[in-house]
Amino acid sequence: MSFDKKDLISINDLTRSDIYRFIETAKEFKKISLKDIKKVPTLRGKTVVNLFYEPSTRTKASFEIAQKRLSADSLNVSISQSSVVKGESLKDTILNLESMKPDAFVIRHQESGASYFVSKITKASTINAGDGINEHPTQCLSDIMTIMEEKKDIASLKVAIIGDIYHSRVARSDIYGLSKLGAEIYLYGPYSLLPRSLDTQNVRIAGNMEEAVKNADVIIMLRIQRERASYYFIPSIEEYRNFFRLTRGLLSLASKNVIVLHPGPVNRDVEIAGSIIDENRTRILKQVENGVAVRMACLYILLGVQKN
Ligand code: CP
Numbered sequence: 001m002s003f004d005k006k007d008l009i010s011i012n013d014l015t016r017s018d019i020y021r022f023i024e025t026a027k028e029f030k031k032i033s034l035k036d037i038k039k040v041p042t043l044r045g046k047t048v049v050n051l052f053y054e055p056s057t058r059t060k061a062s063f064e065i066a067q068k069r070l071s072a073d074s075l076n077v078s079i080s081q082s083s084v085v086k087g088e089s090l091k092d093t094i095l096n097l098e099s100m101k102p103d104a105f106v107i108r109h110q111e112s113g114a115s116y117f118v119s120k121i122t123k124a125s126t127i128n129a130g131d132g133i134n135e136h137p138t139q140c141l142s143d144i145m146t147i148m149e150e151k152k153d154i155a156s157l158k159v160a161i162i163g164d165i166y167h168s169r170v171a172r173s174d175i176y177g178l179s180k181l182g183a184e185i186y187l188y189g190p191y192s193l194l195p196r197s198l199d200t201q202n203v204r205i206a207g208n209m210e211e212a213v214k215n216a217d218v219i220i221m222l223r224i225q226r227e228r229a230s231y232y233f234i235p236s237i238e239e240y241r242n243f244f245r246l247t248r249g250l251l252s253l254a255s256k257n258v259i260v261l262h263p264g265p266v267n268r269d270v271e272i273a274g275s276i277i278d279e280n281r282t283r284i285l286k287q288v289e290n291g292v293a294v295r296m297a298c299l300y301i302l303l304g305v306q307k308n
Pocket of ligand 1: 130
């Protein structure tokens, strides 16, 4: 089965079978991370430019590790030390780097649509590592892989996504990806941070926390995004904590095999009670571990090593 797309900008660019193919490929690559020698020559001779206009720990580190494990040459452009600070535009930055013949750009940017824009002005593959409040497709694939490791049939699952949905590119990608695979999705959060409209099947807004988590198989908690002014949308952080934090009592309403995900970074005791974060129903570090495998799969598939 071939994959003929140059870029990964939105999870909606992928069909159901594409998603399963990315996950199956990631499962194979995960085995490399468990070996003594964590390196294969698969992308030897390929050059990947990492451009992170916004801070990142998990996504940036996992893309870099993925590139190293596949033997690609990585260039990490430090935006604060680059000519971006002299006012160079995104377009000129990409066109100049393009002249050096990279095979792929991995881009995180504060503006929604930035990675789509980049994909249109470069011949290199472009991978969206998070654009504004729009999408974070590789986080969605990590989340799907993490869920599929324990829950075999996504179509039979109730998934609750709770928190700052409006500003969350993870929520948007997870909603698209999980609903494409047939999950029943319940959203809940402060009214001001819920989506204005729902254009996706199998998605509904819960009336309260109890309805959102009742019998849920998967609970995805989201970060309050200070950098995107979430705080202006809620009366106070104490109020948020009181009404929207996942507590042990709420967790007891969920399915007995519920798993709890969070894309990170977590504001401990704001979105999730601290004691739940460190207990065995939480899969936050598993999401990070799978993030490396998923990003290896994305690079491998998009860079055309496995055409046809
Ligand atoms: N989940 C996520 O995107 O985390 P980082 O911002 O640390 O990359």
